Amino acid sequence: MATSTTSSDRFTASEWTQQTMLSDLMQQKALLIGAGCVLAFLFLLSRRSAPEEKAARRLVRDWRHVDDTDDVRDLLGENVPTILKPALLSALEEVERAVDRWFRQLEREIERL
Numbered sequence: 001m002a003t004s005t006t007s008s009d010r011f012t013a014s015e016w017t018q019q020t021m022l023s024d025l026m027q028q029k030a031l032l033i034g035a036g037c038v039l040a041f042l043f044l045l046s047r048r049s050a051p052e053e054k055a056a057r058r059l060v061r062d063w064r065h066v067d068d069t070d071d072v073r074d075l076l077g078e079n080v081p082t083i084l085k086p087a088l089l090s091a092l093e094e095v096e097r098a099v100d101r102w103f104r105q106l107e108r109e110i111e112r113l
Contacts, residue, residue: 055082 011019059079066072 052083052086055079059083 056079059075062075062079066075
């Protein structure tokens with residue numbers, strides 16, 4: 001009879017438990033370190049402000065120093081385009097999609113004739 005020795009045959013039950021607990025702890029340690037790195041990376045990314053947010057903060061901060069219409073015009077001229085640019089670009093993309101869809105539909109109708 002051939003007997004095979006496994007790693008569990010070399011350890012007592014208590015030693016085996018300690019060994020597997022240590023192995024589990026090391027695996028969890030790497031997982032916790034990885035999770036910590038991901039959270040730190042996300043925190044650093046969230047700390048950066050988008051240009052729109054910076055412009056909005058500048059607008060609110062500088063609004064206190066507005067005395068006449070020229071100041072209002074200058075302040076809004078500097079900040080509003082930056083704030084509205086993402087919204088205007090997404091609206092323009094939607095208009096382009098709609099026009100493209102209408103042209104494709106018109107082309108299909110012309111081909112059917």
